Amino acid sequence: MATETVAVTESTPPARRARAGAGLLTWLGVVPFFLFALAFLVAPASYLFIGSFQTLDGQFTLDNFRNLNQPIVVEAYKNSLQVSFATALGGTIFGFLLAYAVTLGRAGRVRSGLLTFSGVASNFAGVPLAFAFIATLGRIGLITTMLKAVGIDLYQQGFSLYSFAGLSLTYMYFQFPLMILIITPALEGLKREWREAAENLGASSGQYWRYIAFPVLLPSLLGTLILLFANAFGAFATAFALTGGTINLVTILIGSQMRGDVLRDPGLGYALAVGMVAIMAVSITAYTLLQRRSERWLKR
Amino acid sequence: MAFLEIDQLHKQFGDLPAVSGFDVDVEQGEFLSLLGPSGCGKTTALRMIAGFERPTSGTIHLNGRDITNQPPNRRHIGMVFQSYALFPNMTVADNVGFGLKLKGMTPADARRRAGELLELIQLPDKGGSYPYQLSGGQQQRVALARALAIEPQVLLLDEPLSALDAKIRVELRAEIRRIQQQLHITTLYVTHDQEEAMSLSDRVVVMNKGFIEQVGPPFEIYNYPRTAFVAHFVGQLNVMPVRVVDAAAGRVALGEQTIILEPPLAANGQAVTLAVRPEELELGAAEGHNNLRGLVESVNFLGSIVRVRVAVDGATLSADLFNERLLTLPKAGEAVTINFPAHAAWVLEEQG
Amino acid sequence: MKRGAFWSWLWVGLGIAYFAIPLIATLEFSLKAERGRYSLAAYRTVLSDPQFASTFSFSAGIAILTILFSLLLIVPTVYWVHLRLPQIRPAMEFVAFLPFVLPAIVLVFGLIRIYSRPPFALTNYVWSTNLLLVAAYMGLALPYMYRSVDTGMRAIDVRTLTEAAQSLGAGWPTIVGRVIFPNLRTALLSGTFLTFAIVLGEYTIASFLARPMFGPYLANMVRNKAYEPAALSIISFALTWAMMGGLQWVTHRTPGSTQVTTGPR
Numbered sequence: 001m002a003t004e005t006v007a008v009t010e011s012t013p014p015a016r017r018a019r020a021g022a023g024l025l026t027w028l029g030v031v032p033f034f035l036f037a038l039a040f041l042v043a044p045a046s047y048l049f050i051g052s053f054q055t056l057d058g059q060f061t062l063d064n065f066r067n068l069n070q071p072i073v074v075e076a077y078k079n080s081l082q083v084s085f086a087t088a089l090g091g092t093i094f095g096f097l098l099a100y101a102v103t104l105g106r107a108g109r110v111r112s113g114l115l116t117f118s119g120v121a122s123n124f125a126g127v128p129l130a131f132a133f134i135a136t137l138g139r140i141g142l143i144t145t146m147l148k149a150v151g152i153d154l155y156q157q158g159f160s161l162y163s164f165a166g167l168s169l170t171y172m173y174f175q176f177p178l179m180i181l182i183i184t185p186a187l188e189g190l191k192r193e194w195r196e197a198a199e200n201l202g203a204s205s206g207q208y209w210r211y212i213a214f215p216v217l218l219p220s221l222l223g224t225l226i227l228l229f230a231n232a233f234g235a236f237a238t239a240f241a242l243t244g245g246t247i248n249l250v251t252i253l254i255g256s257q258m259r260g261d262v263l264r265d266p267g268l269g270y271a272l273a274v275g276m277v278a279i280m281a282v283s284i285t286a287y288t289l290l291q292r293r294s295e296r297w298l299k300r
Numbered sequence: 301m302a303f304l305e306i307d308q309l310h311k312q313f314g315d316l317p318a319v320s321g322f323d324v325d326v327e328q329g330e331f332l333s334l335l336g337p338s339g340c341g342k343t344t345a346l347r348m349i350a351g352f353e354r355p356t357s358g359t360i361h362l363n364g365r366d367i368t369n370q371p372p373n374r375r376h377i378g379m380v381f382q383s384y385a386l387f388p389n390m391t392v393a394d395n396v397g398f399g400l401k402l403k404g405m406t407p408a409d410a411r412r413r414a415g416e417l418l419e420l421i422q423l424p425d426k427g428g429s430y431p432y433q434l435s436g437g438q439q440q441r442v443a444l445a446r447a448l449a450i451e452p453q454v455l456l457l458d459e460p461l462s463a464l465d466a467k468i469r470v471e472l473r474a475e476i477r478r479i480q481q482q483l484h485i486t487t488l489y490v491t492h493d494q495e496e497a498m499s500l501s502d503r504v505v506v507m508n509k510g511f512i513e514q515v516g517p518p519f520e521i522y523n524y525p526r527t528a529f530v531a532h533f534v535g536q537l538n539v540m541p542v543r544v545v546d547a548a549a550g551r552v553a554l555g556e557q558t559i560i561l562e563p564p565l566a567a568n569g570q571a572v573t574l575a576v577r578p579e580e581l582e583l584g585a586a587e588g589h590n591n592l593r594g595l596v597e598s599v600n601f602l603g604s605i606v607r608v609r610v611a612v613d614g615a616t617l618s619a620d621l622f623n624e625r626l627l628t629l630p631k632a633g634e635a636v637t638i639n640f641p642a643h644a645a646w647v648l649e650e651q652g
Numbered sequence: 653m654k655r656g657a658f659w660s661w662l663w664v665g666l667g668i669a670y671f672a673i674p675l676i677a678t679l680e681f682s683l684k685a686e687r688g689r690y691s692l693a694a695y696r697t698v699l700s701d702p703q704f705a706s707t708f709s710f711s712a713g714i715a716i717l718t719i720l721f722s723l724l725l726i727v728p729t730v731y732w733v734h735l736r737l738p739q740i741r742p743a744m745e746f747v748a749f750l751p752f753v754l755p756a757i758v759l760v761f762g763l764i765r766i767y768s769r770p771p772f773a774l775t776n777y778v779w780s781t782n783l784l785l786v787a788a789y790m791g792l793a794l795p796y797m798y799r800s801v802d803t804g805m806r807a808i809d810v811r812t813l814t815e816a817a818q819s820l821g822a823g824w825p826t827i828v829g830r831v832i833f834p835n836l837r838t839a840l841l842s843g844t845f846l847t848f849a850i851v852l853g854e855y856t857i858a859s860f861l862a863r864p865m866f867g868p869y870l871a872n873m874v875r876n877k878a879y880e881p882a883a884l885s886i887i888s889f890a891l892t893w894a895m896m897g898g899l900q901w902v903t904h905r906t907p908g909s910t911q912v913t914t915g916p917r
Binding site: 026027029030032033034036037039040041042043044045047048051094097098100101102105106107110114116117119120121122123124125126127128129130131132133134135136141142143172173174176178181182230231233234235236237240241244251254255258269273276277280281284288 | 656657659660661663664666667670671673674675676677678680681725726728729732733736737740743744747749750751752753754755756757758759760761762763764765766787788790791794849850853854855856860867870871874875881882884885888889892893895896897899900912913914
């Protein structure tokens with residue numbers, strides 16, 4: 001079978017003109033782009049990275065990372081991780097159920113409407129989103145007052161919009177639409193023939209889901225879970241506008257550090273940011289790898 | 301009683317009848333093709349046999365058992381899809397062994413059996429590969445092995461070669477026939493490619509617009525098409541509008557020229573359509589044959605055959621000549637005579 | 653009703669409720685500025701607030717500058733890479749992926765630390781601070797802008813198109829102006845809409861660079877007023893909707909050109 005090749009070829013043909021050293025001029029064309037990236041993406045990150053390994057007078061040190069182990073910082077990381085993970089998981093599950101309902105389920109009629117709305121909602125964040133939830137579940141929010149009218153006082157029951165639960169509920173507004181946007185194509189990528197082939201080989205519907213559909217979707221589901229996690233982990237504006245900075249998250253702490261060196265240690269601030277970037281980098285890389293695998297499976 | 305008995309199968313999609321009066325008996329070990337243009341109902345018929353579509357009326361019996369309303373996962377019918385439909389998350393061996401695993405076979409046994417099947421499809425080293433690492437042709441072989449692994453009573457193939465390159469298609473075609481004969485498995489094969497259907501099948505079912513046009517061995521379908529549709533769809537066909545001159549003598553007129561056919565014919569004076577296959581035509585005049593004069597329109601060299609198109613009174617006829625090195629090709633514009641024997645031509649019945 | 657249908661519509665119903673209730677609550681709130689009756693008073697106050705006009709137009713101006721500079725930077729580069737240097741595409745993609753790893757708060761942290769001090773001291777002047785702001789937004793928008801342009805160029809196979817135009821005797825101005833650019837309209841427009849949506853309501857970077865953007869203005873209103881921020885939130889939502897609607901409108905005929913985006917958090 002010599003005629004059958006399996007090579008995964010790049011869509012771009014190999015460069016015909018770009019011979020090795022094909023003139024400095026050729027390479028000059030991409031210099032502005034990389035210069036921009038260097039100045040406004042790489043340099044700021046590197047500055048923080050280098051700073052995190054330096055003492056005030058520029059000596060190398062690991063103290064900044066050692067000093068992360070103090071209650072306010074540990075709590076900030078813990079809160080950030082918790083909120084991010086909870087909303088990522090919630091967003092993944094709820095988003096999946098909704099996407100399933102409009103693709104393989106029986107609510108296909110509202111598919112395009114849901115996708116449009118998800119596109120908007122996943123971009124609707126920051127201050128206006130925070131205010132929308134204040135108007136809904138704040139102390140004089142619509143739902144709060146309506147529930148009060150029927151005898152349920154949310155705030156007396158221990159609920160507060162400005163707490164972990166309230167923040168999570170707010171984040172969910174941009175979390176699950178993102179899940180819908182990413183998982184819908186994956187669900188639509190499940191080929192009818194896979195189900196039929198499975199049935200043909202004697203599989204029940206449950207076995208089809210267990211052995212084929214779920215494993216095929218798993219990279220996508222895990223990848224999206226991680227992406228949602230990163231999405232919430234880096235959020236600042238929404239949390240800041242909602243709580244006025246009273247909730248202790250990593251992003252909020254970095255913000256306070258920038259405004260007034262609340263940690264009384266610039267190096268520690270850098271270490272805080274570097275820790276955050278590290279978590280983001282790992283998450284986004286994992287997401288990319290998982291998404292690549294998923295695409296390979298779902299293609300054609 | 302035949303092994304697979306399909307009686308008066310009918311399928312309606314809304315107002316649209318997709319398959320009407322589908323009635324075929326298939327013998328054990330037979331290779332049957334469903335041939336027809338797209339939308340003729342061949343795939344729908346196959347999917348009803350597989351159990352993916354429920355017939356509006358009619359019955360399907362397999363080995364004496366009524367399977368008309370049985371769910372697909374209980375039928376023991378193997379299926380190969382046009383798009384391969386290999387499970388992307390499983391290795392080749394796991395794909396092949398999937399049906400066995402569901403049957404409760406131990407992993408070791410399933411692996412051994414999968415190995416045997418990979419030998420059968422001549423991909424013994426690919427057990428650990430994933431589908432995306434294989435070429436289309438290889439994937440389709442694996443899909444075949446997967447369908448065969450469960451030792452189905454009937455094997456269904458839905459346009460299995462359509463997505464492949466021409467060369468691979470021919471290779472794999474031979475492979476499918478070899479395996480089918482080796483296992484002596486009853487096979488239904490859906491295709492729109494007449495060459496595929498002809499070369500593979502014991503019998504061909506030609507379908508059009510949901511109806512069966514003709515059922516028979518390839519030789520019969522090709523040489524004795526029962527309807528105009530079959531005649532046109534299968535192979536190349538020359539058609540000539542002629543007028544019956546003398547029904548008893550089998551004499552008809554094509555413009556100014558006379559053609560003798562085998563009687564009986566329709567009444568004198570009636571216009572009918574005459575059909576003859578291009579390979580029945582020869583260049584030059586021949587004693588006792590129908591000789592027609594015309595002008596060469598074009599000459600197409602196709603390799604093993606040379607197709608010469610000749611304009612005669614009121615019709616353009618193609619003559620397929622076998623290539624040989626000593627052949628002198630006529631030139632366009634040249635006046636030539638072509639001939640065919642009386643028994644080679646037949647009157648097409650009205651299309652309907 | 654079948655069981656599957658019940659569950660499908662239950663989830664869809666919950667989803668719709670979740671989407672709609674905060675919007676309804678905000679809308680209702682925004683209409684209550686006058687005691688005892690619904691009115692558009694809050695909207696009138698907001699729209700006649702000179703600060704609204706100034707921050708909004710400032711944000712729009714920054715957004716337009718961001719889009720212009722981004723296009724100027726990215727379109728020629730991506731074109732060049734497709735044409736002459738396809739082997740460095742992985743490097744381009746890596747760069748375009750960096751902003752995902754740098755949350756806005758970290759990005760602005762690093763930018764301020766470097767550029768507010770000598771030798772750059774960009775924050776000493778208004779114009780150079782604005783420039784820094786635009787650069788930061790170009791960074792935020794880079795992944796989306798790059799993806800739009802790259803997908804667009806791949807879809808039309810710029811290399812073949814360029815060679816075809818050259819073989820017909822076209823010079824560079826003709827090739828770029830009459831062949832490449834018109835074919836990239838969808839890609840450029842979608843990048844534009846996305847960038848606009850990102851910049852217009854951005855809060856984090858704007859507030860740390862202390863520029864009079866719409867985001868910080870809105871945050872300030874939330875802190876000090878009751879009904880006006882509701883009206884502003886509704887206006888922002890409408891703007892987001894308009895941008896996303898515009899995006900869908902330009903891309904819906906080009907399958908595969910949609911990309912998943914997230915707003916500034």
